[in-house]
Amino acid sequence: MMVHRSSVPRLCAARSNNCLMFDKPVMNHCEDLELTKGGVMHEGFESMRLGLRGLPAAAEEIMVYRDLALAELTGGRLHVLHVSSAGSVELIRQARKRGVNVTAEVCTHHFTLTDECLRSFDSNFKMYPPLRTRDDVQAMIEGLKDGTIDAIVTDHAPHAPEKKMRELDQAPNGVIGLETLLPICIHSLIEPGHLTWPQLIEKLTINPARILGIDRGTLKPGADADVTIIDPNVEWTIDPEKFRSKSRNCPFANWKVRGRADTVIVGGVIR
């Protein structure tokens, strides 16, 4: 498996070929660094209104297209990390139809929040890829429903409060998501009826394991007992002060949500 941000196509193609030997995907954070230089939030109406420098969706889509073309050229396997733009989802959908060996993932915040959150100038809404528009959020949900997007992830990025509590362009990118992953999925995908529980569990367990090529994510006899027991109905309010994580940079503070991990078993041991 290789996570890379290289901008040299020939090198990427070579890596893509090389990964074939190990049945591991090339995993790319798709970003044209020239186009995103100095950007703070998604480029569009909201960034114009707030006077903030934009990160265009095109910066992601150009790299997604490049990597799809290289995967097609080499026959290698590609996994697109944290897809956020409607254009990227469509590129992946079309490539898959052509038989390109590609999988994709999306973060909870990208199918839940939009760039309008930045009107508060709160850096807990600053991450890369950035929060985009309502249309993009809708495209993430459609991609999850039709299977174009295989996995749901957090892109968990802890930052100390004093690092985040800064002028927006100086605050680091990223939010935490481990402790809000499940309730946000329930809120945004189960409750509106976009996914069934089996579909959601698949995107949180079986599919990520399959993409990584590791023997995890199932309950079959003989498998490692990595099990999370979920109480889907417990109601609670997200309070970052009560997180086990040391960081507080959560974009869902004070949300009233449903569902929580009741018991976590790792390697057969209850934690």
Place this chain on the structure above:
Amino acid sequence: MQNVPEEPNLTTATKPEQIIWTKRDLLDLENLSREEIELILDRAEDFVKDDPRHQEKRSDLKGIVVANLFFEPSTRTRTSFGLAAKRLSADTIDFTPSSSSLIKGESFIDTAKNIQAMGADVMVVRHAVPGAPHLLAEHLHCAIINAGDGAHEHPTQGLLDILTIRQRLGRVEGLTVGLVGDIAHSRVARSNIHGLLKLGAKVIVCGPPTLVPRSISRLGVEISYHLDDILPHCDVVNILRIQFERQRHGLFPSVHEYAMLFGMNGERLRRAKPDILLLAPGPINRGVEVTPEVADGPHSAILQQVTNGLAVRMAVLKLLCNRSESAQGAHG
């Protein structure tokens, strides 16, 4: 001007339909109501004198501490706020980042908290990053005035531009106002747009396509790339400075071409309405956005804008401080 009484008496000058100011801060014009904008403009008129040198010193803000925190260079706005505070007998603190602990790594919120701890009641904040004044308003309890945050807003500049229009043309509603130049990087453009639209003006933004974001039409303004096309329709043209310091490179081919297409010169002015009003927030690049004979000519209100800026800032300081006094009174 002619409507100002000899002895301004602010308590009786209040019109019956006027609202009471309730906001602690002045952060932007986008979130003000038409009534709130008109309240500031009306109060500012009371402070306008034909010659600011005859402005008598008032005691409205005696005992109040006003701190200027300019994290970005400014001449006019900084001086204007400082003088406005002094005219109202406030004590003033002037903070310059180069002479401060910011270069030692202190965060700007901590710097502001220290100045608040010295007793500042009002903080006038300029910063290169949009939202920096909003961040201070979140973390501090004193009143915050945004004196320009990056390319976001510059509310007192918007207010003084609108005040100047109202004085010279007698109204704002129904007028067509052209904002010409670097719209993309201009906080003055955004504050003008929000204020003018709320007061019923029609706004056209005009400049090279690289400096006029297409999405801006969603705010309710028209877009044009040809100054000569819109000029005959404009009652007011506000000439914005090219923000060389905020631009990424390569947004227009040359300064000379810009001056040819968008510079306000005498010949171009002949295509305009005979009584067109020209504003420029300054500082201006003479010979680029506007030629000297136009800048100093009869249509230009550039110096009147500066005078009005003082009045607007006095009005804003007084409204925010009166509000905090009455709020404290209510609690005590």
